[in-house]
Amino acid sequence: MKVTTLRFTETARARIEKAGGKCLTFDQLALRAPLGQNTVLLRGFPKAREAVKHFGPAPGVPHSHTKSYVRAKGRKSEKARGKRNSKGFRFYFC
Numbered sequence: 001m002k003v004t005t006l007r008f009t010e011t012a013r014a015r016i017e018k019a020g021g022k023c024l025t026f027d028q029l030a031l032r033a034p035l036g037q038n039t040v041l042l043r044g045f046p047k048a049r050e051a052v053k054h055f056g057p058a059p060g061v062p063h064s065h066t067k068s069y070v071r072a073k074g075r076k077s078e079k080a081r082g083k084r085n086s087k088g089f090r091f092y093f094c
Contacts (some may be wrong), residue, residue, distance in 0.1 A: 001016075001019075001020075001021040002029075002032075003021055004025065005023075053067040054066060
């Protein structure tokens with residue numbers, strides 16, 4: 001199998017070549033298949049970045065799974081009691 005990417009890590013290149021494959025650059029691919037015959041183009045998931053987890057409705061809004069920017073999510077840091085649909089606030093029974 002021939003693999004073409006913008007850059008290879010050394011371990012990825014070693015694994016591909018150990019399995020009998022070849023690592024090509026894009027200019028080498030263009031010389032081998034100028035019209036792109038028998039090539040499959042793949043790309044990674046565009047929302048795989050850590051920053052995307054912070055996008056969306058604010059953390060704390062009902063049904064929001066947005067990651068907050070706080071340094072800790074423990075007992076003391078930015079923890080409100082929270083609102084519930086059935087009553088004004090969430091109640092804690094100790």
